[in-house]
Amino acid sequence: MITQFIKSREALLLLAIAIVIALVSTRFPDFAAPANAANIFNDTSILIMLALGQMVVILTRCIDLSVASNLALSGMVVALINSIVPGLPVPILLIIAISLGMIMGACNGILVWKLDIPPIVVTLGTLTIFRGIIFLISNGEWINAHEMSASFKAFPRFELLGLPVLSWMAVLTVIVFAIIVIRTPLGRAFYAVGGNPHAAVYTGIDVGFTRFMAFVIAGGVSGLCGYLWVSRYAVAYVDIAGGFELEVIAACVIGGISIAGGIGSVGGAVLGALFLGIIKNALPVINISPFWQLAISGSAIIIAVAVNARSESKKGRVILKKAEQTT
Amino acid sequence: MSEMVARNIPDRLTSRAQRVLKSWETLLLAIAILVFITNSFASPYFLNAWNLSDATFNFTEKAMIAFAMAMLIISGEIDLSVAAIIALASTAMGFVMELGFGTPVLVLTGLTVGIICGAFNGVLVTRLGLPSIVVTIGTMSLFRGISYIVLGDKAYTGYPTDFAFFGQGYVWWVFSFELVLFAVLAIIYAVLLHKTNFGRTVYAIGNNPVGAQFSGVRTARVKFVLFLLTGLMSGVAAVCLTSRLGSTRPSIAFGWELEIVTMVVLGGVNILGGAGTIPGVVLAAIIMGMVTFGFGLLNVPGIVMSIFIGLLLIGAIALPRVFAMVKRGRG
Amino acid sequence: MxxxxxxxxxxxxxxxxxxxxxxxxxxxxxxxxxxxxxxxxxxxxxxxxxxxxxxxxxxxxxxxxxxxxxxxxxxxxxxxxxxxxxxxxxxxxxxxxxxxxxxVTAIHQETVLFDDLTVAENIFIGHAPRGRFGLIDTVRMRADAEALLTRVGADISPTARLRDLGIANKHLVAISRALSIDAQVVVMDEPTAALSHKEIGELYALVERLKAEGKxxxxxxxxxxxxxxxxxxxxxxxxxxxxxxxxxxxxxxxxxxxxxxxxTVDQIFPKIDVELGETVLTVAGYSHPTEFEDIGFSLKKGEILGFYGLVGAGRSEFMQSLFGITKPSKGAMRIDGEIAIVRSPAEAIEKGLVYVPEDRGKQGAVIGLPIFQNITLPSLDKTSRKGFLQLAEEFKLAREYTERLDLRAAALDQDIGNLSGGNQQKVVIAKWLATQPRVIILDEPTKGIDIGSKAAVHEFMGELASNGLAVIMVSSELPEILGMADRVIVMREGRLAGEFDRDTMSAEALVRAAAGIGEVAA
Structure with missing residues (x-):
């Protein structure tokens, strides 16, 4: 078990993160101090959650480019509701946000499932459609902090056992995803569908429905993050989280989730997101311009995918018995 | 039933006219005409040579890249880093401008950077066998990231006046340099894809890469060339766009990759590879440009028109499938 | 007939x-x-x-x-x-x-399992034991998997990733999976194809046990x-x-x-006696780290050389290395006495060596392209002018060769995917003949095609040989080998296991050599 872990992707990432933290700590000793670490985690929470949602989609050999638009639309809707009915309690807004996200995910899923349209095309389309709808419902105007109720803004910041609710949300999402992925038949079906769709049919798994469910789950997470994003930054407008979908996919790829489907873990996705989050927070600390961040995450993606490919590369068919023994 | 016909197999079952009539391009042409007519009724300013000429700037630069992208997608690969290549090429041009070089060197720099970026993608995909969608998401961040490192929140301005020709100049009357370049490139790419051996192998690879390799097609080489071409066209677009804007910011052409892919798919190119035409892409570019322009004249914001494009993209693929399903349900 | x-x-x-x-x-x-x-x-x-x-x-x-x-x-x-x-x-x-x-449960020919799930998960996917809240009871699943694996006599950890197992162990996992469903009917689709002698013995014992259990x-x-x-x-x-x-x-x-x-064999195979010409192809010491070792032979003009063996004996892998798909680690090939270095199919075609693959849908036909474009794909240099296509030339070439093979199709611009397997195979063969090769390798040329096309392919094969082409025919069908080949080479587990000419080849001798039973004759 231990040797297996040492060779695993998660261990490699943990090592990379440790090296980054160690390097930064030489310049700025408090970087890894609990308070700062908690800050970084809180800052990365939304990325972690979205990466988990994206992970289940990628596991089934699909991709969801619409997550950031979904987030922005869900966020705008709850912000609008809040500005019109300030008295509505936050749990109801959470339910609305999650449901809305799931509906949008279901739109993607149904097009992939029933019409068999390639996921990249579907979500490329819904990416622009969702974004456009935000403009229609908001008239292109911003919803600013003063239009939001106090409880609306306070929720993600509320501290519980030393951590803000936003962080707890991420922790909760990680736990829920770990259970879904490891302990439910649907979770295992994600792996089966992505790893070998042909064989999945033989074992009685409905490939299309499984993909549909992955999109619904990813949509639900985006909806939740929509509320959290808008309330955390206390502003909602058309372009929030623009281009964030690529950062989410980057976190997944760095976390060892194979774009070809069937390979990946909750731990990997979380570490991939944390890696990006730590880099982002480390740059200003060590006086490197934050403008380096994009290039660094780009390089990380390329290195990660090259490493993935190497570990996934298929061994040739072993016919010679002698050769079989030596390997 | 077709199996029963023996000997004297005809070359084709359908005439050229029948094939043209049933094609996706004909449908696109009809849509384009419809958009044109709607626009001319909707706004009195639409039917004006100079206004129309202005409208072409909406799509010319993207379409240049879309031609190469179409071939790349037909071969079964994709390049999402094209907009980032524009940013990097534009930044490089700004950099050499600051060093005091003139227009010829600027253009050469833009094109060279484009080719180098394309080669980088090509090597990663064809030599290391990595999936192009992930590789180019990575290089997309890397290329634009380098622009950010060089420029930060600053911008390059003050390009030489003769450099402005590429994005602002007119060859004759209302025909801008960009429009002429667009037309010339459209013809070149149409010939390359539809009339040459190279184009044929692109289709073969897209339909069945293994089968193509087993038929003696040098698949890796063909794909590498396609990445080079896509990089080069991004360099060309960078020259035009930088010249038109007269400045370089690292956020230049942000989000273009998705618009270009949309243009290609709308043009009838199968995102899974194997099918598509250049005339289709040309028509899709014109439709997208005219819709943008038309909505602009009606003071409809660009973001709303993106809903239209998104629906068009999904609808274009979904509707034929829905009809087929309904048909099957009845029959 | x-x-x-x-x-x-x-x-x-x-x-x-x-x-x-x-x-x-x-x-x-x-x-x-x-x-x-x-x-x-x-x-x-x-x-x-x-x-x-x-x-x-x-x-x-x-x-x-x-x-x-x-x-x-x-x-x-x-x-x-x-x-x-x-x-x-x-x-x-x-x-x-x-x-x-x-x-009803089945153990399939190609183990249809999931490389990235654990052994226990592979056994129980779709019907895992559930515990609290309807969640999968991983502890019980592991214990049950352990019990099943012991029952089939497999020494495999239930928590191991399937990816890390050898092919024989994967098979045992598939068998355990079949047993995990309380089945009345167990279907075993060529279960011994990938197993060694010892493992086959264990499988027989297992089958006996299942019988005793009343399955x-x-x-x-x-x-x-x-x-x-x-x-x-x-x-x-x-x-x-x-x-x-x-x-x-x-x-x-x-x-x-x-x-x-x-x-009866004689009636169906139109074997033509051909005067053999000079040697065209010589292969010596071809080896690959995992697939085959020390394969050598020579082939004359007009000869049909059969390659017989069990499925998975390494014949296709060897042929593909001759064709430049995989790189041999050792060995040399000569065509017309000259050393031929083949690093890609393109180079093999240039040297006059072509390969009709076994996997027609994936490797042979480019489905999605019309018939005529499939045929001209390797010959584009001949039909085009300075790199520009000439459709009239392409149709001419396609017509010539499809007529020779008696192709049945509605039109030459029809998608090859709409043809039956037999007609697809004719197109693939036509594609290679159009390159005017010296050596043609046919890998299971009549697999999965209808009886009429089969006869046509056999007839044509004989005709090719009589026209002086050197033919290699890989086949797992004894009647085909016995009926068509002038000489047969048998491969077993990636190595040569015997060579027979028309006088010494018999069904029994070939089967014995292929399975490694008893002394190899000749």
């Missing part, structure tokens, strides 16, 4: 068998099953009965419809006609789930020794139709072959 000499009266044997053994009703019974695909009738009115505690062998050539019936049994395909009944009650299998719910077993195999060793009953399919069924005790090997092939 078909000569049906001895057609056992199916109904008679069956009822006799029932009364003799006192088995009563079949656990699972298929009757009058038909299945059609566009252009092909895969099964026509076939029946199959499986009895508790008995092994029924399903025998037939490639393309006889064995895998189709397995897919119907497991709910992957739905038949166009006929009935399925379990314990006498008629039932439908609309999907894989329904079949396994009815107690009805369908055992699909090519290997007659195997069938005679473990089967109680047999059913033979030929070209998608019933060719016989009965009890193993009442039948001899020759009878089974007769039923399976349904014709």
């Amino acid at each position: 078909l000569v049906n000499t001895k057609q056992p009266e199916t109904s008679g044997t069956q009822s006799d068998a029932d009364t003799q053994s006192g088995l009563g009703r079949a656990v699972l019974s298929l009757s009058g099953i038909s299945k059609e695909f566009p252009g092909v009738k895969a099964l026509n009115n076939v029946s199959l009965n499986l009895y508790a505690g008995q092994v029924t062998a399903l025998i037939g050539e490639n393309g006889a419809g064995k895998s189709t019936i397995v897919k119907i049994l497991t709910g992957i395909y739905q038949p166009n006609g006929g009935t399925i009944s379990v314990n006498g009650a008629e039932i439908n299998f609309p999907n894989a789930h329904a079949a396994s719910a009815a107690g 009805a077993i369908l055992f699909i195999s090519h290997k007659f020794d195997e069938v005679f060793r473990i089967a109680d009953r047999y059913t033979v399919f030929r070209d998608g139709e019933m060719a016989g069924e009965g009890i193993m005790q009442d039948v001899k090997e020759d009878d089974l072959i007769q039923m399976m092939v349904g014709r």
